[in-house]
Amino acid sequence: MKALKHLNKYFYKYRLRFILGLIFVTASNLFAVFPAQSVRIAIDLIQENLNLYQLYNGTSMQANVEHQVGWVLLYFSGLVLLFALIKGVFMYLMRQTLIVMSRFVEYDLKNEIFNHYQQLSLSFYRKNNTGDLMARISEDVGRVRMYIGPAVMYLMNLAVTIIVVVWAMFSVNIKLSIYVLIPLPILSYAIFYVNNIIHQRSDAIQSQLSKVTSFVQEAFSGMRVIKTFAVEDYSREDFETYADEYRNRSMDLAKVDATFFPLMVFLTGMSTLITIFVGGMLVISGDISIGNIAEFVIYVNMLVWPVASLGFTTSLIQRAAASQQRINEFLNTKPEIISDNDEPFIFEKSIAFKNVSFCYPNKTEYALKNVSFKVNRGDTLAILGTTGSGKSTIVQLLLRMMDVNEGDILYDEKDIKTINTKELKKQIGYAPQDVFLFSDTIANNISFGLTSDAQHIDELIKEASNNAALTSNINDMPNGFATIVGERGITLSGGQKQRVSIARALIKNPEILIFDDCLSAVDNKTESEILENLQRIMKGKTAFIISHRVSSVKDASHILVLDKGEIVEAGNHIDLLMKNARYAELYQSQLQEEVA
Numbered sequence: 035m036k037a038l039k040h041l042n043k044y045f046y047k048y049r050l051r052f053i054l055g056l057i058f059v060t061a062s063n064l065f066a067v068f069p070a071q072s073v074r075i076a077i078d079l080i081q082e083n084l085n086l087y088q089l090y091n092g093t094s095m096q097a098n099v100e101h102q103v104g105w106v107l108l109y110f111s112g113l114v115l116l117f118a119l120i121k122g123v124f125m126y127l128m129r130q131t132l133i134v135m136s137r138f139v140e141y142d143l144k145n146e147i148f149n150h151y152q153q154l155s156l157s158f159y160r161k162n163n164t165g166d167l168m169a170r171i172s173e174d175v176g177r178v179r180m181y182i183g184p185a186v187m188y189l190m191n192l193a194v195t196i197i198v199v200v201w202a203m204f205s206v207n208i209k210l211s212i213y214v215l216i217p218l219p220i221l222s223y224a225i226f227y228v229n230n231i232i233h234q235r236s237d238a239i240q241s242q243l244s245k246v247t248s249f250v251q252e253a254f255s256g257m258r259v260i261k262t263f264a265v266e267d268y269s270r271e272d273f274e275t276y277a278d279e280y281r282n283r284s285m286d287l288a289k290v291d292a293t294f295f296p297l298m299v300f301l302t303g304m305s306t307l308i309t310i311f312v313g314g315m316l317v318i319s320g321d322i323s324i325g326n327i328a329e330f331v332i333y334v335n336m337l338v339w340p341v342a343s344l345g346f347t348t349s350l351i352q353r354a355a356a357s358q359q360r361i362n363e364f365l366n367t368k369p370e371i372i373s374d375n376d377e378p379f380i381f382e383k384s385i386a387f388k389n390v391s392f393c394y395p396n397k398t399e400y401a402l403k404n405v406s407f408k409v410n411r412g413d414t415l416a417i418l419g420t421t422g423s424g425k426s427t428i429v430q431l432l433l434r435m436m437d438v439n440e441g442d443i444l445y446d447e448k449d450i451k452t453i454n455t456k457e458l459k460k461q462i463g464y465a466p467q468d469v470f471l472f473s474d475t476i477a478n479n480i481s482f483g484l485t486s487d488a489q490h491i492d493e494l495i496k497e498a499s500n501n502a503a504l505t506s507n508i509n510d511m512p513n514g515f516a517t518i519v520g521e522r523g524i525t526l527s528g529g530q531k532q533r534v535s536i537a538r539a540l541i542k543n544p545e546i547l548i549f550d551d552c553l554s555a556v557d558n559k560t561e562s563e564i565l566e567n568l569q570r571i572m573k574g575k576t577a578f579i580i581s582h583r584v585s586s587v588k589d590a591s592h593i594l595v596l597d598k599g600e601i602v603e604a605g606n607h608i609d610l611l612m613k614n615a616r617y618a619e620l621y622q623s624q625l626q627e628e629v630a
């Protein structure tokens with residue numbers, strides 16, 4: 035239950051609504067008690083007048099009594115109707131304030147979680163899968179809302195109803211009240227019990243449903259692979275297994291669900307029976323009137339739902355607490371990358387790695403070992419190396435997606451940890467190795483790199499696409515820049531995607547440009563076109579080019595050859611050829627491939 039404390043700030047924020055809700059709950063309950071009393075008065079009145087009516091049998095007074103009673107009855111039925119209407123209005127207002135409040139809190143909480151997610155470093159996302167992140171912001175928040183809205187509303191209602199009704203009951207007859215109240219705690223417990231089973235089974239359904247969803251989602255996004263390997267039948271069989279399990283679990287729930295209402299009706303019926311039986315005895319002994327029995331039957335009916343809802347509410351609150359606990363777990367995760375310097379940063383001189391070593395968490399082998407280099411502003415540093423040699427790791431560290439284990443990374447001689455990361459990233463244009471495109475237009479995918487206050491966006495997009503050698507491709511598309519690329523860019527070729535991503539990096543006209551192997555899927559002619567453009571636009575600026583191919587790196591001012599996390603060779607193209615070692619070997623073999 036402690037977990038729910040987190041929500042108190044929201045109750046405080048919406049305290050006015052909360053108090054208003056309480057007032058409406060009380061009012062609606064008062065207007066439910068009055069009709070019960072009216073009914074008692076009316077029945078007792080008829081009872082008395084019935085005697086009178088029989089007394090006047092045969093006289094002209096009889097018609098008079100009949101007439102009078104008729105009017106009184108009409109008056110009371112009007113009253114009951116009016117009270118019911120007023121009660122309805124207050125109930126409407128109660129829901130409007132309390133349920134709406136819960137929607138506000140839901141909105142705030144989702145924003146709080148999403149904002150927090152955005153702050154967290156990549157290592158957090160490596161640890162937790164997307165499904166889990168999604169579940170906490172949607173399902174778990176939904177359950178917490180059930181506590182803030184319905185649960186709180188039912189609890190308020192229960193408290194007020196019990197006070198008002200029990201008070202009204204005890205003021206009539208204590209003995210009858212006690213008899214009538216006895217079955218209610220049993221009702222409450224029974225509902226709590228059944229409801230827990232219902233929740234367990236719906237959780238089982240929910241978890242199966244998320245399996246089905248993930249399966250389907252993966253099948254759809256991997257449809258290309260499924261089709262090319264012709265494994266549709268297996269895929270269908272797998273789906274059937276998941277779906278069967280889902281159906282079985284749904285049937286389990288349906289069975290318990292079916293007992294819920296009969297149980298409620300049975301226990302309510304018991305209460306009413308006891309009221310009439312014990313009440314009847316009391317009428318015979320002259321302790322109460324017939325009207326009182328009718329009044330009590332109405333009270334019992336008023337109590338049943340709130341008391342039943344206690345069982346229901348308790349399990350809602352338990353679930354909300356469990357969900358809030360899960361949410362808190364994430365909210366209490368501190369971002370690993372801390373950047374508390376607000377000063378602006380403009381890159382001016384150099385970037386240096388000093389004896390940097392880095393090991394990914396939960397790995398034993400270092401991804402980078404004692405790496406040192408320095409790049410001056412205006413230079414291009416190329417990094418060449420086999421797969422897994424640590425090239426992308428260098429890039430991740432340059433972007434401060436993670437912090438080094440040993441050594442320092444210096445921008446303008448300042449430790450990267452002392453620079454505001456947002457400011458730093460503003461200076462950097464980055465085309466990652468694995469391209470990610472949003473299911474939006476090409477234009478929006480390119481302009482994604484811009485800040486919101488950018489002007490002449492259309493021209494900037496055109497220029498970036500020219501520099502990325504993309505324009506002729508886009509012109510061939512039916513809607514040009516307005517073409518939607520499909521989910522993750524499914525409608526584009528590998529090379530086209532890479533170039534959209536390059537354009538996205540170029541459009542912000544960055545001081546520092548990082549290309550992580552993002553020319554791997556373009557042909558040689560396009561590659562040299564892009565590299566030529568780069569030489570022009572990156573004049574006086576700094577670039578990092580990462581590649582497997584010598585052709586992409588040979589013009590760089592400095593080349594690092596990386597192997598198993600270590601720099602094994604460094605120098606420019608000519609130096610490295612003269613060494614006649616690894617770089618030269620690579621050059622020869624790639625040259626031969628091209629010729630062949």
Ligand SMILES: Nc1ncnc2c1ncn2[C@@H]1O[C@H](COP(=O)(O)OP(=O)(O)OP(=O)(O)O)[C@@H](O)[C@H]1O
Nearest residue numbers: 394397401419420421422423424425426427428467
């Ligand atoms: N997120 C990660 N968690 C754990 N280990 C990782 C992670 N990313 C990379 N590694 C490991 O770190 C080493 C270096 O990986 P890196 O991605 O830097 O290689 P790379 O040179 O970019 O290779 P490629 O040319 O294939 O892109 C590899 O052994 C890899 O398995």
Ligand SMILES: [Mg+2]
Nearest residue numbers: 425426467551
């Ligand atoms: Mg890489």
